[in-house]
Amino acid sequence: MSWRMREKLTYPITIFVFWGFFGVAVLFASYLVSFPAGVSAETATTTLTITICGNGIVESVETCDDITNLGSYASSIATRQCAPGCSAYGPYCGDSILQASFAESCDDGNNASGDFCSDVCVAEAVPPPEPQPSKPPGFSPGSGIAPTPTKVTIIGKAYPSSDVNVLKDGEVVGVVKADSKGDFLFSTTNVTPGVVTFSFWAQDQIGLRSIAFTMTFTVVPNAVTTVSGAYLPPTIDIDKRKMKRGEIVNIFGQTVPSVEVFTHVASEHEVIEKSESDTGGKWGIPFDTSVLEGDDFHTAKAMFEAIVSGNVVKSGFSQTVAFFVGERDIQPADFCGRSDINKDGRVSLVDFSILVFYWGSSNGDADINIDGKVGLTDFSIMLSCWTG
Incomplete structure (x- = not known):
């Protein structure tokens, strides 16, 4: 079998977008790789969840969403306002926190009078008369209150302490550092509503560069569009490019700490080896080439599986590395x-x-x-x- 047949690869990353119930958009990013004859094709699929802060629907990681999401002080639990980003409420009377800057003199966690703290969080000696309900503040045309800015937030995983380079429509718009667990968060208001393409890549601690992960989606105006589940595949390399059949080739790289890494080696029959990354995200396997055909080229690629919030998540495949097994030049x-x-x-x-x-x-x-x-x-x- 010729090298050309064995090494046939497909580079594009395909993004499928589905709008499901309750306004949640789910992106499936597939990395497609063709294998030699006799080997079934593998597709690694990672799931991206998009939430829109500002559509009035509480989705996925959101705590609240009242469309305006100004987070202004509210005089009661019923009129409390969601804060920008939809991850928490703004201050309000009834949150059990004394908001002295908003003239509260008490806050007993409710809006009932007659319990020594009135329904508007003012200390009382005797039960005051029942107050009239207040009108909740919010944005309306001509009110002078600015609408929520258009914003994109990307939440994902790269490599511990790595610099994640973010591109918008092919141009670099920022670099953020992943934490010790490989988690990163990027936010920008420098975006125009409509269809936009974001890409990001990172370099690991030993200088190996990841693939460029690309996703295209629609940005909603005057809302926060959040993309979560953006996971970079592992980096990958080998310690030698040519070896005799039966020799050991070390396959290694870096990924998210403490996850399972699956290495796929293409041959007449695909071989899959499982390993686990350490607390620093480093992973590696000593691969025995005696299971491969001799006098031929082979490729290896990797992906990870992890448990996130009780769910199994998978990355896409890494780039491939090639090596030759045999005696001939x-x-x-x-x-x-x-x-x-x-x-x-x-x-x-x-x-x-x-x-x-x-x-x-x-x-x-x-x-x-x-x-x-x-x-x-x-x-x-x-x-x-x-x-x-």
């Missing part, structure tokens, strides 16, 4: 096959673009001569195999 014909990086049967500008993207890295797809680094030698080989 790799011939120039093999290099031309490797120059066709996107496996469309041609060596063209698309392959060159992929090569430039991974320039200076050890990416297994773009490292045509398998010397551990994408550089000028790989570019020269690609030019010699150019078909246009």
